Amino acid sequence: MQYGMLIFDEPERDTSRKILHIDMDAFYASVEIRENPQLRGKPVVIARHPRESGGRGVVTTASYEARKYGIHSAMPAQKAYELCPHAIFIPGRYDLYRQISRRVREIFRKYTDLIEPLSLDEAYLDVTENKPNIKSATIIAHRIQKDIWEKLRLTCSAGVSYNKFIAKVASDFKKPAGITVIPPEDAHNFLMALPIEKFYGVGTKTVERMHELGINKGEDLYQKSELELIQEFGKMGYSLYRKVRGIDDSPVSPVRDRKSVGKENTFADMLRTEEEVVQQLRILSSEVMEALQKNQKHGKTVVLKVRYEDFETLTRRKTYPHYIKDDSQLFIIAEDLWDEIGSLAKGVRLLGITVTGLDPLLYENIELPLWD
Template sequence: METQANNIHRKIIHIDMDAFYASVEQRDNEDYRGKPIVVGGPPEGRGGVVATASYEARKFGIRSAMPSKKALQLCPHAIFVRPRFAAYKEVSQHIREIFSRYTDLIEPLSLDEAYLDVTEDKLNIGSAIEIAKQIKQAIKDELNLTASAGVSVNKFVAKIASDMNKPDGLKFIGPSGIESFMEILPVEKFFGVGKVTAEKMKKMGLHTGADLKKLSEDEMHRHFGKAGRFYFKIIRGIDNREVQPHRETKSSGAEDTFTYDLTTLDEMYAELDKIAITVANRLQRYELKGRTVTLKVKYSDFKQITRNQSFPSPICDLESISATAKQLMATSFEDGQKIRLLGISLSNFGDAVTRQKQEKDTGQLELFD
């Protein structure tokens, strides 16, 4: 069986800014400090989506990707603030510059999150924990913001660790403690395990990493398909993925699995509207435009199809994305079909990706999921 040997000598840091957009807003406007701030589209009209919420707002159950109307119901006195992406990108550039003082092996996941490989750091500090401390302190001193850091021998464990002591946290999980840590981790925390797979696991009596470890690799494959072999390694803390400084987005999208099967076009249109809002917000946040809209449909018998439509010019607006997805749905649907999942994605970014490569070369933080 594969071991962690290939990972032992890597020193990986995962940095995750704390409630990033909301924290920037609270930093820049003292009237927002200590109050429940929701950054995203307003709840009026068609309604927006929560991009992020301050920790004061999270106490009321408000979470990212939640409809703004739901957030308002949970916290009627919440302050809704429209995103200022130019400000966030400026901060991200500064964060990236701080990272680059220590290593060039930086893999941004979004404006506020990145992996760093400091196995060989530029300043010859040698200690990943010390580097993480210095980065956190620099972010606090230079930007008046806080970040949480996870330190370990691979990306997966470092990412899990960064979430453990938020906000302003630092957690190290060394090689000898990885497997015992994984054993107590809930199944939904494992990389690649979505809510549907997590529910399937729980119905099988699998609630933690320790439960999953009882299954052989073949059993994991039999129950969860190709992903099962990946889960088999992950629950043992084995993750050989390298930090990739030059990640490129091929597509961006969102999907949802429903608690009951959809049987009418009206139901499907309503769900597609919600998904389209998430996709449009993400594209606009990252300044991406694509030429191809793809609809993903999974039926109750798990049969899956995709349908797409391309445009002569790139788009990112909600109306075009939603209308195209609905049109594709209408031409694909037949009476009597039961649908358990819908998804929308945009691809064929073309010049947008080329522009982002150029921005990356000049030091800007990549804007990819």
Template sequence: MSDNLAIRKIIHIDMDAFYASVEQRDHPELRGKPVAVGGSRSRGVVAAASYEARKYGVRSAMPSVIAYRKCPQLTFVKPRFDVYKEVSQVIRSIFLNYTDLVEPLSLDEAYLDVTNNKLGLPSATLIAQEIRQKIFDATQLTCSAGISINKFLAKTASDINKPNGMKLIKPEEAVAFIETLNIKDFFGVGKVTTEKMKRMGIHNGLDLKRKSLGFLTKNFGKSGAYYFNICRGIDNRPVNPNRIRKSVSIENTYDHDLTDIAEVHTELHVLSHELEKRLSTNSILGKTVNIKIKYADFEQVTRSKTIQQWLGKHEEYAPIWLEITKDKDLMNRPIRLLGLGLSNLNTEDKEDKGWQLTLEF
């Protein structure tokens, strides 16, 4: 194990098919059946899929028409984000019984640092078992857990025995585990990068470890240093209970394709006012305006423009997205989805450095 390997007790909790499981819990007639939350047979995108639906290849972010083609018996359910948020708050309150170092990644997953936990429990594995049981008792929902020495390994571990499972990667097992891990299973290595790495002969962690920092930086830019470290088990990112938000956005999928620029501008004005509400709630400002467009053929593009002054109100950033949409090549096809957002925010800050400890699991 590398001397630079920061050893902490990190748990990653991931709810199992969260949105779909909540719907199956609240609607007994859906239990045991393939369910998609979001979209419809003809429009939209799947927000979440039950495990029964996943057996047919249905996945989140998949266009609904493709999901229905894969699974004609699929039941589409409208999302109830207010309910999901309430359940998420119950789950978070359970986490906080053990540690204040809780970093939510979304409504259904979070990192916990239990190195020095509130109950003084010596075993992170036992803490994870307790948490999973308490979540089930409180919500009748299952979750999976990964336990290890850092965030990368904990998150990777939580996927291994899903659903309703748990995996511990001990400190002395970390290096061997990573060396045999398929490159497609590395968190932070997407599908395109996976294919690129395979063309370079990188198929697992050991292959990646054999590449120099210079090679990885040359071929993968800023991500090269991340890949160089994680294949050695080095991930010093702290669990941050005040996780810095790097963007705020809102989007909508439409019942009919938008084919007229005036209609596009009308919808962007609607999104713009909704975005302002989200920004003002948390006193967030940004300098980069982002537009996301998904066409009728499902091709997706993004455009952005950065200026020097802070933006927070509709009238301040509307002229910028109006300028972006003057691009005729951008507006020359039917549009099914529009997204609008701000990044380069006033909330961004530098990450804290990690620390090194020696502990028992």
């Protein structure tokens, strides 16, 4: 590409890897159906029933039968009930889901140790070199599907390609229990036809701006220069310029260096008094510090998240000169942030505390007295 006297060479693809993205199908709902076969074929929603929660709460996931009514994750439970009054609402058993997720990863480890979990129900696997020495990544994907079904009676979908981005997009194409394979020679045509909404990481507001610029699918994005995309979308523009060309060299990282540790609680009954808020901030502060100690991390930046009854969400952060040493100190900081952004005019639906900008405890600064 040429702009005036500047010439930009097309970046080159690395097509040497074999990457899988495994995504469990409607995981939480599927586990509940497995545990209670009478639910099979019925619209199952993982959320408290609005009649029990006073219309509060959000959908964690929904069975494919429920999705036919337009129900999806992160939707208010009340809206899901309006769309499908006969849906079966289940609060969710997250300890059970975590237990089954661990068993799924045990199956993955039969094939490779290069596993990067994204959540309880999805992960990347690098099978370029694999334990059974199987040359075909597609065969491995089929075997994983078979193992998960035979051992857990659950289904998953898989995307198979040469990088993480394409594999993740592909895994969503043939749900449930499907496999979509995008080899290097097919990647260009696949990406050209891909709706811009399907480009992983492109949010709602970015999609709106894309449409304003006439970018509706990969082919439109491909026509934009790197300079144009960076000027319009910054760092994301740089990334999208490469992704639409089938380039994503990020490795599958089995151990990710945690950049933050946080805890948040959503309340079935809104918090409406200062005492209730303070109590929850104390609980969250204790849980966050416990998690930090478990991960041998500490940090200086605290983020408070507040969501109100009408779903308005506010965050505020503060960075301190010294590492936060205990839950009492974290609580005081969180309470200060609450005083800045908190309000009891509307009920508090959610509170969250996160400590970010983490460093290993090994590098803790020791303050030495310079004089008495």
